[in-house]
Amino acid sequence: MPKLLYNIGLKAYRAAIAIAAPFNQKARLMREGRVKQFENLRQALQHNQAPVVWFHCASLGEFEQGRPVIEAFREAFPGYKVLLTFFSPSGYEVRKNYSGADFIFYLPLDSASNARRFLELVQPKLAVFVKYEFWHYYLQELHKRNIPALSISAIFRPGQVFFRGYGGFYRTILRNFTHIYTQNQESAQLLQSINITHASVAGDTRFDRVLQTAATVKTIPVVADFVQQQEVFVVGSSWPPDIEVLLPLIQKYRQHIRFIIAPHEISESSIGKLMEQLGEGAIRYSEAVEAGAANVNVLVIDNIGMLSSLYSYGTYAYIGGAFGKGLHNTLEAAVFGLPLFFGPRYSKFEEAKELVALGCAFPVQDAAGLLAAFEQVHLTPGLRQSISEKEKHYVKQKAGATATILTDVKRLLKQTA
Template structure:
């Protein structure tokens, strides 16, 4: 299995190199790793402060880890923070994040890369967020006695760790000093593998969305667009989501304002979306406070506004669940918005919880979406109950950051 792991990584590296001339994301991933060890060495030259290393795969995991990063920075001001990403969708958006001192792509996992990276960074602590399980990095960290924890981890019985042939990957998990899971089921699955360095802390995203909601940004152009009407927010959408949403948009565009923040905001994707929507839709970058209200649909063609946009919503549709998987529902749930999304949500504990509580409605077709929406839209008291239940749920789930930080203090100061 280790041989397959190595072959898979080499194949991935080759695929990125071949795709780079044709695919912007692959190009960014390749360019970002050019001479990265030399750049890391130069950045760290002369540093004498201890380093805490936080690693996130992408932007979603960064937002998940951010409460812990910022709590650590506040509590351990003598430390420098090294933040790494695997994907361009995280690095390119947060490469200027002020909460970290050094921000880099993570070199692809290999014996040489892991040895060299850890030798340069010399972290006192490593924190991997959610799904990041890299064999050689964890091996080197363990060999050098550097505490390494996994936060907001979630596990399911169908994952490779729990297969008969998954021994190699089970051993990767055993290299963590501690694993903080989102739920009890995940902890029990690990304990069945005799992995006992586990605690149920919850999901740090709840802490993050509460922080975001408390500091939400005012968006004057959006306020001018909405005209205090009901607003249907569509976040992180893909073409498959828009196809399902079109009949609803057409039916209600005269009485409800629609805001669409697509997952992909490159020119090609935005142009295609505008063509699909037709008349009545306008790009955020091509309107103004004076003219925005004349349109029924506002398309957000930038990155970074979504969490604040939800504060203007009355309802929200979250994209991704007709494809690889549902995007972040909590950014909308913290504002108490009734939620709608596609059928592929089972991997997300919070989505399962919100469906069970009657706050979220998975749909498979445009007809199902219209039916579910109208049941909420035509019953204001029902909508209010959903909102209150949802807000209470988010509040009750908060606190993972505090649990993790208490244990980090013990890891860094075991005699305290």
Template sequence: MLSTLYTTSIRLYQAALGVASLFHPKARLAVQGRRGWMEQINAKLADNSAPIAWFHAASLGEFEQGRPVMEAFRQQYPGYTILLTFFSPSGYEVRKNYAGADFVVYLPFDTPENARQFVQRVNPAIAFFIKYEFWYHYLRELKARNIPVISFSAIFRPDQIFFKPYGGFYRSFLRFFDHILVQNPQSVELLKGIGVTQVTLAGDTRFDRVKQVADARKDIPVARLFKDEKPLLVVGSAWQADLDVLIPFLNRFDQPLKVIIAPHEIHDDEIERWRSQLPGQTVRFSEAAHQVTLAPFQHLIIDNVGMLSSLYQYGEFAYIGGAFGKGLHNILEAATFRMPLFFGPNYGKFQEAVDLAKAGAAFPVSDSASLETAFRTLYEDSAALAKASFTSGDYVTRNTGATSKVMEVVKGLVISRS
């Protein structure tokens, strides 16, 4: 009965997305990308004779979590073909040409017939689901075919449906996994409490990924020249709600400070509005190369994508956007460069933000006044700044290594099934 309701909800979602595709570009991409999915897969796999390792990510953030494991798997098992699937266009459209996978496709919607046809055609030797992905028919089909399935970088909370008295159907999803590698001890205890014991505390593979990114950082001469050896605040993945807090603070702040602002999405009208509201002189990145000197400018607004992770290397402070809206963006890319972090109040679902706030390296703020108070405290106290900065970077260093734990589980499953 519940499986029928689940399947009906999937079909209704698919239908609703079809209607939405008439009006919304993102929904249109999701629908068009799945059209003729079996023909796409047949064409891609036509000449493949190697065993397939299937990795599935919901979107771009989960892809970044999974990337260290995909790359480690490629290195340790070069004889496998890697198939990467995405649920969301925001992952697929950005990473459809990812060189670390042999094939990249959308995941067909989780109906019984789609799952059966997909798993039968792909016939993976092993499957990986990253963080939050729990699809009933796919997991059931993989289990029925005795294909090992791993979930990694998973995190569980008491308010999730798995742990409710009425969550029995959803608890069955978790028993389809051969192994679940989780981020924190609370997740281990929650799973054991419902009888799921094939669990390992491994941590979060994002720590390994941000270390890779930091090690591969690029020098950005414009940012270096703009900094001009002055204290620098890097604002990453900013939305309008973040600038509503930042702009009043920056207009009041009367000490030497350079600010780089990287919007989460690039909109010219929004950037120009911010420029008109910021104090002092502001330059866009696309204009900066034409300036004789960048020293007079107080604010640099990034009007391109792809360089934020490297920009953090120049900062003494970081503000991460998103937490005045639906949720906080990636804070680890900034933390790895050893700086205190500031962000809005909606951060409770992000373990690293909770940990860093408790440790005194991150400072949640509720408005412009609380941001100013927290920022001035560190700006004016070099010892407090040094302590917060060290704690931030040390947290990332101490938590690397999840990928190797995932690969230990993989080794056991590959050997046992070979």
């Protein structure tokens, strides 16, 4: 029955994409990206003589999580080709020209026939799935073909279907992995409780990624001109509920602190509404490129891909999403030692909980709470420096997952050579 429900769910998902495609950009991109994909994949690979390793990420966040492993792999194995697949347009459309992979495609939707056809074409020596990707037919087919399959930066919680009495089918999916590298000990213990013993704690590869980013941070001339050596409050991946909470703080301090806002949604309607809320003294990044930004106090980022570099200009950071579905990436800001503020929904994010426990991050319930938490840090001499030192140390001591995983990758490829 669970397998039947899984198959029904896949068919319903395909149908929903087809129905939504004319009206929804994400659905349209998902559908268009998978047109003739097997033929395109065949053409891309037809002259390739090198062995292939396949990395799969659901979306952009998982890509950033897997990126340190991809790049470390390329450096260690220059004779291999890297195939990178995405499930979602938010990953593929942003990273379809990523130079760290030789072939980049959408993953064909999970089915027995698609899995067989895909693996016949690719013939990977190894498959690496990042964080939450658990596709039954792909993993089953990899297992049948004796192709090693790894899950990296995986994290599990007691409420997930794997740990329920009716979760036998989903536990079978996990058993088809050669090894599962978890982010923390709790996840490894949960797997142990259902007799999944091919798992170990490696840590979260995002710590390696943000340290890489901080070491190679990009200078952004427009932002440097805007900052003018003042304190800077960076707002990353904000949604409308975040902005509602932030507005009183912005209005109170905008004459003394520069604000950089990078919204999660950058459609014209979303940016237009945000500009109306901010009023006079705010400018879009695209306009500031021509007009300059030295004489305004709020800079709104209307593009994608700059946020990790923007945090390097920050003094404080607010991370969006935790008044909605969930908190966005805190580590991109934490690596620079910024005191962090965010909404109340962060319990599923291990690093956020740890940063709160360290006194480096401050969850808030509303605008008044944000203002009080900010002023506690802003007006207490020495507190910001103390937070910065603790936070940077925290990030550095959590690094190393990439090296752990790559050691096993080398062993597995040696066995399959």
